[in-house]
Amino acid sequence: MTRSAIRPKWVLMLLAIALVAAACGDDDAETTTTAAAAGTTTVTTAGDDGDTATTAAPATTAAAAEPMVLVAAQGSEPDTLDPHLTSAYASFQVLENVYDTLVQPGDDLSMEPALAESWTISADNLTWTFVLRQGVKFHNGREFVADDVVFSFERIIAEGLNGWRFGSVESVTAVDDYTVDVTLTVPSPNLLVSVAGFKGMAIVAKETVEDGTIATNPVGTGPFRFVSQSPDGGIVLEANSDFWRAGEGLPILDGIRFVQIPDAGTKLTALRTGEVDWIDAVPPQDVDGLSSEAGITVGRVPGGDYHYFALNQNRPPFNDVRVRRAIATAINRTEIAEAAQFGAATANQTAIPASNGSWHLDYAPYQSADIAGAQALLDDAGVADLSIDFLVTSDFPETVTQAQVIAAQLAPLGITVNIVDVDFGTWLDMEGNGEFDAFMLSWIGNIDPDDFYYAQHHTGEWANFQGYSNPDVDALLDAARVETDSAARKALYDQAAAMIVDDASYIYLYNPDNINAWSDAVGGYATRGDNAIRFVGTFLQP
Amino acid sequence: MSQFLTKRILQMLVALLGVSIVVFALIHLVPGDPVRVALGTRFDQDLYDMLRERSGLDRPFIEQYFAWLGNALTGDLGLSFRNSQPVTSLVLERLPATITLAFAALFVAIVVALPAGIISAVRSGKPLDYAVSAASQVGISMPDFWAGVMYILLFALTLRWLPSSGYVSFLESPIEWLRHLVLPAITIGLISGSVITRFVRSAVLEALNQDYVRTARAKGLSEWRIIRRHVLPNAWIPIVTVVGLQLGFLMGGLVVVEVIFAWPGLGRLALTAVKDRDFTLLQGAVLYIAFMFLTINLIVDLIYVRLDPRVRVS
Helix, strand or coil: CHHHHHHHHHHHHHHHHHHHHHHHHHHHHHHHHHHHHHHHHHHHHHHHHCHHHHHHHHHHCHHHHCCCEEEEEECCCCCCCCCCCCCCHHHHHHHCCCCCCCEEECCCCCEEECCEEEEEECCCCCEEEEEECCCCECCCCCECCHHHHHHHHHHHHHHCCCHHHHCCEEEEEEEECCEEEEEECCCCCCHHHHHHCCHHHCCCCHHHHHCCHHHCCCCCCCCEEEEEEECCCEEEEEECCCCCCHHHCCCCCCEEEEEECCCHHHHHHHHHCCCCCEECCCCHHHHHHHHCCCCEEEEEEECCCEEEEEECCCCCCCCCHHHHHHHHHHCCHHHHHHHHHCCCEEECCCCCCCCCCCCCCCCCCCCCCCHHHHHHHHHHHCCCCCEEEEEEECCCHHHHHHHHHHHHHHHHHCCEEEEEEECHHHHHHHHHCCCCCEEEEEECCCCCHHHHHHHHHCCCCCCCCCCCCCHHHHHHHHHHHHCCCHHHHHHHHHHHHHHHHHCCCCEEEEEEEEEEEEECCEECCCCCCCCCCCCCCCEECC | CHHHHHHHHHHHHHHHHHHHHHHHHHHHHCCCCHHHHHHCCCCCHHHHHHHHHHCCCCCCHHHHHHHHHHHHHCCCCCECCCCCCEHHHHHHCCHHHHHHHHHHHHHHHHHHHHHHHHHHHHCCCCHHHHHHHHHHHHHHHCCHHHHHHHHHHHHHHHCCCCCCCCCCCCCCCHHHHHHHHHHHHHHHHHHHHHHHHHHHHHHHHHHHCCHHHHHHHHHCCCHHHHHHHHHHHHHHHHHHHHHHHHHHHHHCCCHHHHHHCCCCCHHHHHHHHHHHCCHHHHHHHHHHHHHHHHHHHHHHHHHHHHHCCHHHHC
């Protein structure tokens, strides 16, 4: 009995000591906070005073000695840092700043030089010759040469998730250290977008693939060098002083730290309190409030992503185009976009948004919320008491919201919508097995019209889960694929797009805005139409 | 004693084996194919077949299980399907944050629950007892996702006393470590503490009604001395039991709180593994969680023996 009586005493004493320790710690913490806040205020004032003197001024303040490190908050965690094997947007946010591609989408999404300084196309349109930039170094100090392009492309073709982008490529060969030939089986006017549209097509260093470090320690040629990744420190990058644009003073930042904050509310708070400088996405319902807040800038650009749903044409009555048209005209796209994106989106009856100037088609044949017209089409098809199993996933919560709105909009027609809400893993299974009357999702990151239409609407293609087949559309898409004249190509795609919309292969809904937000201290950053996160020209004002 | 220990450790190993079989079976029964998830919407049959073969997912279920078990016995839990990192190191690198939060939350819980439960029992039926009961009812009913968000809005956004999220290693900065720890620890600690308070109250109340307490009172001992020397030693076993259960639960990672506070613990790792259908990672994480739970149970049993020698006999 005596022994057991001692233990509680001992425990209580330990608790008391710990309590005192915690109390002291708390005091320290508060002092630090106050001091830090005061420090920030002073520095800001000094910065404001010296603003006109620009770069010369900070040298006189103590703050200039501090490395200029941007803290960027991501909503999800990168799965792997191997650009050829990841499909996670969080990974690409980091890798965008570590790797380069042969060419890259510019601010207007037209392709501009990157690792390749220039390129020429042979007379038969079957050989593209790329002239590489000389003197570019990987982050490990080795010079970048043509063999790296060949190695990277062959790796993507052999095992990457993006091998399909090389569908028309016959071979990639190094002519000399600074020249690469890409030979094709058919003319491919969209080759640049295919092989360099995003960082999934990055040029990697062979040695990092061979020793297996590429997944955890990416070595590229980009503006920032990978330093470390840990659960507490996030992903740390530092400026690459040997960057091939160092002559232009790029990059400006000394480093970037990517932290992962999965909860959207916490992420916003962290931006408001100054714990982070930049956040990757803003919940649409917060955009208006945040835009009017002092000290925060919201970047908002019409994006190239599109939201849609499709009816299963392998199942009656959805194989009847009248039924599909009835549904396409009964819905109200503006209302759907308002409910799902709080207005941070543009309703669209086709796929390609107006911001993609080269390929946009202004075509909207369907009346909005035309219940009478829809009823007439259904009567004509002899369909009544229709019931739709609508496949959505709460991993993309907007699909659930949209399905609910659509259910309400179709109710006046006597259509019952059964919302089947599953997790994304299950969703992909069910989509692949054709277990749906309708499914809904979005396509992201497309630039070239071939990416918008071919795999989704060509007969028998892999993404044509809805079972659409129209020989005229197939012929147009096949012809447009190899048409090298831009105007002629655009005309072919316009015809195909109009047919796809008329046949309601997909029922297109809207293009959402791309939205980032950052503190006013951040300069030289802009939200992009392709959602690439580029910090190469970004800086922090004191 | 050593016989008791050997028996318990053997029981624990059998339980772990059972857990591994159940988890392996459940994971494979859940719809959703990891290769399909990895490929996303870009599906390609050849690539799909290649990835399945590479990860061994094309082999029969039983064969997969025994291959995994064989490796697991040598301490190798396999490679994560998504990023080819060893599962063991992915789990281990999450441990410091998980253990820190678990013990900090338990600390908050005990600091709240012990005095509250004792006072409540001593003042049983009085206004103070009702006040404690009401407060613990509130604590139990308050969802962690709501409480956490409220604390962030108040202490991080409005008052700016504490950071809203993240984790800093103790070795890097003890002060920052503590500042980042306070809000998540309080969020869970108050909920856990509310549960423990009720057990403390009923355990103390029961001991207070024993004859030896009446005898002690008759001897004229002070109330505090009675509680310290006669009541608490006898109330200790149920309290240790519930504290042990709470700790086991905390060590498994706390998905909701870890998400709200961006805390890099096991809960978030397991959540990501479920979403990605990263079978090997999920299997490893669950096995670890079961191991922690069983180990803590074992420790609790050993503490029983110390507290009350009668346990050893039975």
